[in-house]
Amino acid sequence: MALPRSDYLSNVWKDGIFDNKVVFCTGGGGTICSAQVRALVHLGANACIVGRNVEKTEAMARSIATARKGAKVIGIGGLDVRKIETLEKAVERTPTSKLETPILTNLPENSAGAAGNFLSPISNLSPNAFKTVIDIDTIGSYNTLKATIPHLVASAKKHPNAATNPDTGGRIIFISASFHFTGMPLQTHAAVAKAGVDALSASVALEYGPRGVTSNILTPGPIAGTEGMERLGNKAAEASGAAMRSNPLQRYGSVKEIADGTVYLFSDAGNYVNGEVLVIDGGGWRSPGSFEAGSRKYPDYLLDDSFARRIFFLGMLRFFGLEYDDMTMKLYIFMRGARDISLLREVQGK
Structure with a gap:
């Protein structure tokens, strides 16, 4: 059953603006990426989405195909963006004889537990964990490029980027984040990886702009209902409304708003936009203050190692296949001492 258009696309966009276009998207099974691709397919594009999880990726492709009668959407799972040969084979399976605009490159939300979607101080961040995020996000983006x-260069040559041409080819969007704009405690791995993606996009814009290819960054803020917010969101602050009040617009964003930004950059309206960073976060990255861990304020949770202990505790629960409950809390208190009871209650916002 097709999702209502209002879930993933505003009414301002005209049907058919992406007729005969193709989108190639890594991480297409994720919440944000699937909404982006669904919007493009609704407006006429065909698509190939790739990801690590076979069942999830193929199921999402079937779901996205319901956005428009006759749409062709291929889902290719079991793909590792760290291995360029798997990407090259996926591109060959794209549902067209010629890959035309646009291409959507994104951090695979369904691989490696969602690269970067975890919190860790540098003191607890192993070199291997750091490298894994770089490999998946930055290297994966480069491999996709x-x-x-x-194909993008060939498409841009056939459909030149001119102010009078409504059918241009060769568009790239990289998905990034705003952590590296100011620095972010507990997100060093993701900040460094995304800074690399931003630099990659800028270089692509300069090197391939003369060939008619545009490259831009789309940076989402906190988006409701996504895997990222499920992992990183502060449940207690969300329940109280404090998390939303930290944003100038007093709310989280929606996947529809990210999809709308994607349509803009890939459409005729975005023909002259190249080498830019489009931040869609309600002005959140400009808000004062740093990341807060439960009731603890910056830099207290770093200086007293409370966040490091929290990570250790949650890791032990996952290792033994346990859920957070009063019994596990009592056991941990017995092992570590009553001083950590407030920390444990914060683990699930209790």
């Missing part, structure tokens, strides 16, 4: 850029 390398696998698709020959």
Whole structure:
């Protein structure tokens, strides 16, 4: 059953604006990416989405195909963006004889437990964990670029980027974040990885702009109902409304708003936009203050190692396959001492 258009696309966009276009999207099974691709398919595009989880990716492809009668959407699972040969094979399966605009490159939300979607102080961040995020996010973005850029250049040549041409080819969007704009406690791995993606996009814009290819960054803020917010969100602050009040617009964003930004950059309206960073976060990255861990304020949770202990506790629960409950809390208190009771209650916002 098709989702209502209002779930993933505003009414301002005209049907058919992406007729005969193709989108290639890594991480297409994720909440945000699937909404982006669904919007493009609704407006006429065909698509190939790839991801690590076979069942999830294929199921999402079938769901996205319901956005428009006759749409062709292929879902390719079991793909590792760290291995360029898997991406090259996926591109060959794209549902068209010629890959045309646009291409959507994104951090795979369904691989490695969602690269970067975890919190850790540098003191607890192993070199291997740091490298894994870089490999999936930054290197994965570069590999996707390398696998698709020959097709994008050919598309841009056939459909030149001119102010009078409503049918241009060769568009790239990289999905990024705003952590590295100011620095972010507990998100060093993601901040460094995304800074690399931003630099990659800027270089692509300069090197391939003369060939008619545009490259831009789309940076979402906190988006309600996503895997990222499920992992990173502060449940207690969300329940009280404090999390939303930290944003100038007093709310989280929606996947529809990210999809709308995607349509803009890929549409005729975005023909002259190149090398830019479009932040869709309600002005959140400009808000004062740093990340807060439960009731603890910055830098207290770093200086007293409380967040490091929290990570250790949650890791032990996952290792033994346990759920957070009063019994596990009592056991941990017995092992660590009553001083950590407030920390344990924060683990699930109790």
